[in-house]
């Protein structure tokens with residue numbers, strides 16, 4: 001245990017914790033940008049600085065561990081000025097695009113600009129001319145380096161959680177940006193990106209977005225439905241986002257004890273939702289018209305009768321061994337259980353298989 | 359192959375090396391450092407080798423190619439020992455004469471002697487040249503004597519005796535105590551007490567531990583560390599081994615920039631030799647201490663000299679700093695306790711162990727002991743590498759070692775500490791070279807850059823130069839440094855191009871303070887220093903740029919104009935003929951010539967050409 005003083009009050013805290021985690025738990029509100037719970041901390045953004053009253057230094061609370069006898073302040077004039085300057089500097093290299101930005105209402109930079117009451121950065125205003133080009137040579141992820149604050153959350157989730165090592169900072173100084181292999185697009189053949197989308201999820205600004213979701217609605221316009229991904233047996237939790245009853249995105253849920261506690265997903269779970277609202281999707285049963293060869297819509301009553309009659313006929317004429325069932329990973333365990341039950345108990349065959357074995 | 363397997367062995371080899379050296383009658387030491395290489399020493403060396411062979415003199419006369427001797431400006435350099443003749447600016451054609459006259463007959467060749475720029479007097483011997491006279495060469499002591507590629511040469515100057523002393527006569531704690539008592543402080547820029555740092559690493563209860571020698575040396579114009587590695591690599595290796603023994607490490611890394619091919623070559627040879635002789639590897643000299651070293655070549659990013667970025671780079675990651683704490687002593691390379699020291703720091707260690715802490719701390723000031731190597735450049739007569747005792751004043755460096763300002767100009771300021779340092783104005787030149795005093799006046803010791811500036815130097819332009827470097831070398835990780843230094847540079851560009859506005863000085867000061875306060879690493883935390891210190895001491899120059907639209911030193915192109923002084927112009931037509939843009943008009947022998955400012959590109963051709971000094975640079979903008 002360590003005894004520390006925060007803003008004049010004393011506390012006993014575990015000595016293995018960072019100042020940020022200890023202080024936040026005690027109710028002190030410290031702004032952050034580069035911190036995220038599922039990745040390591042790097043102390044890059046400088047907005048979580050606190051003042052060490054003994055050394056007189058400002059220190060990043062996200063990377064500094066508490067120590068016995070520490071006396072810190074999380075809020076004072078000097079800190080406010082320091083944080084404000086940092087945000088002003090970020091804004092001075094940021095387009096004033098909130099009106100049209102995908103991330104409006106879901107942007108940590110915007111929130112801090114508001115909180116610190118910045119209307120115009122004092123170093124020549126906002127960024128007028130883009131310095132970079134938008135990268136969108138792939139169907140999934142759009143990257144606008146002009147909106148990037150280089151917090152490094154995307155690179156860390158990519159390297160530490162997804163372990164793809166697909167992105168890293170490239171260039172240095174003012175020219176630094178996040179880039180994929182050989183500074184080419186994420187979708188390039190040299191890129192090791194698997195389009196899991198975790199970088200997009202974790203990005204605090206509008207620098208990374210899902211290409212299929214562009215223009216489909218801002219965060220606050222979307223309805224969120226927690227669901228389990230149906231693609232495989234892992235059962236990742238996802239948050240389907242929909243607007244006007246149409247699914248427009250699949251977000252991450254960060255929660256312990258999930259199969260994907262750090263918001264992981266694969267490309268199918270993240271982007272493979274289009275079928276839900278696809279016009280080709282079958283939503284009613286169809287029966288083939290013998291004469292024209294065309295499928296015709298019908299109701300369930302008729303369709304099931306049709307299937308049952310034919311099952312009966314086949315079993316009578318050819319025996320149970322004429323049947324086989326192939327079930328799908330897209331079905332739930334219960335559904336898979338039921339089909340084998342149907343095959344074994346009422347039809348009388350063991351010829352059952354599952355697509356996962358193929 | 360001979361192996362050193364005990365302290366007695368080493369003593370034996372040292373004796374042999376000395377005897378072999380003493381047998382030779384004459385030594386010609388030729389500087390083979392990168393500086394002299396640039397001025398053509400290789401050709402001279404080749405010529406000398408051939409001539410000595412031709413004359414059958416190789417037995418009695420030994421040609422030694424040494425590391426940097428410091429006076430690079432005068433290279434190629436040669437000293438003939440024991441007579442001591444010092445020759446500079448030698449050409450291959452001079453070799454025959456040198457051998458015939460000086461080497462064989464002991465006559466001096468006046469043409470090759472050093473001439474004092476002030477008194478115009480010729481000086482015969484190295485030790486009488488003011489440039490050397492006022493130095494205190496501890497780390498550099500053997501740079502001009504020994505061949506860096508021969509371990510026997512290092513033995514001949516009692517090399518590795520410090521290691522033996524540490525391994526056999528001192529405990530780890532005693533070595534640390536000795537370094538603490540010596541008062542040695544890091545020469546890499548921060549000035550952290552070296553013994554203290556060793557102690558912290560020693561106290562960590564974790565295995566393995568590492569030692570790193572920081573030879574990244576990225577300051578523009580600095581080449582102290584390069585010259586030590588080139589000229590005396592075994593000294594650094596010995597220092598590293600003593601450090602490793604003290605903290606309990608058995609693996610070391612030397613991080614050296616790939617742009618230093620000669621240094622890389624020499625340290626590689628030294629490691630190879632040390633391994634062959636049994637001075638590296640398992641159970642060194644039978645002491646039970648084992649140590650290995652690996653060389654990592656850096657790709658030349660300035661930020662990779664910062665210790666945490668350097669370690670990330672060794673680990674194979676992008677060279678970006680991380681916040682401290684945790685310090686490398688607790689969690690360094692691969693998360694293990696690591697001691698990282700600068701080349702020059704380590705070069706001092708064997709001397710301290712050999713001669714004792716008391717010897718070392720008898721040199722220098724209260725809180726800054728020993729010597730410091732500087733690269734002295736700029737508007738000063740003698741440029742080169744100098745090693746001076748701590749406590750020497752800046753004035754002594756500029757005027758005694760440096761030989762004053764060329765062209766009869768006045769000194770204006772001295773910039774110390776490289777791009778992170780500050781500018782010290784001429785009325786403060788009497789302050790001593792001392793870690794604390796330099797930082798009190800707004801600069802730093804840094805790794806050893808010293809730039810002398812004369813009255814023709816524009817301080818705003820100087821600030822801009824250094825900031826341009828740091829903003830370009832910023833790693834880009836944290837916003838205050840990445841964006842803040844860029845914004846400061848934009849403001850400076852605005853000021854020097856005549857677009858300066860009221861409030862710009864205050865904006866620079868405020869932004870500078872915030873960048874210092876909030877940046878993640880030392881680069882950002884010091885990048886504003888050149889700007890802040892020039893505002894502190896030369897605010898009037900900033901004001902002249904902003905309010906009078908004039909550059910008083912006549913440097914900033916948009917804030918000066920060229921003017922033909924009517925009374926002086928004799929209409930000789932020479933200026934008109936050299937002007938590349940036809941900005942000058944006139945008839946030979948007619949009225950005074952006219953210079954059109956809107957066409958003039960300030961190339962300076964006309965000023966140089968005018969025999970009557972009729973063309974002047976006027977600070978300000980032409981009405």
Ligand SMILES: Cc1cc2nc3c(=O)[nH]c(=O)nc-3n(C[C@H](O)[C@H](O)[C@H](O)COP(=O)(O)O)c2cc1C
Nearest residue numbers: 544545546572575576663664665699700703880881
């Ligand atoms: C931007 C930056 C660049 C640095 N470059 C070097 C360098 O080139 N060489 C060096 O020895 N130290 C350099 N340092 C200092 C190192 O971080 C470290 O303090 C030093 O190597 C410690 O050795 P010392 O205690 O012997 O001085 C640099 C620091 C910063 C912030």
Ligand code: SF4
Nearest residue numbers: 158193194196197199
């Ligand atoms: S989509 Fe996944 S794999 Fe691709 S860059 Fe982002 S985090 Fe890495």
Ligand code: SF4
Nearest residue numbers: 148149151152154203
């Ligand atoms: S793209 Fe987003 S997450 Fe990645 S560094 Fe930029 S702002 Fe941070």
Ligand code: SF4
Nearest residue numbers: 833835836839879882
């Ligand atoms: S201060 Fe500059 S160099 Fe250091 S971490 Fe920040 S951006 Fe990188």
Ligand code: FES
Nearest residue numbers: 043045046048062
């Ligand atoms: S949240 Fe700590 S520095 Fe960014």
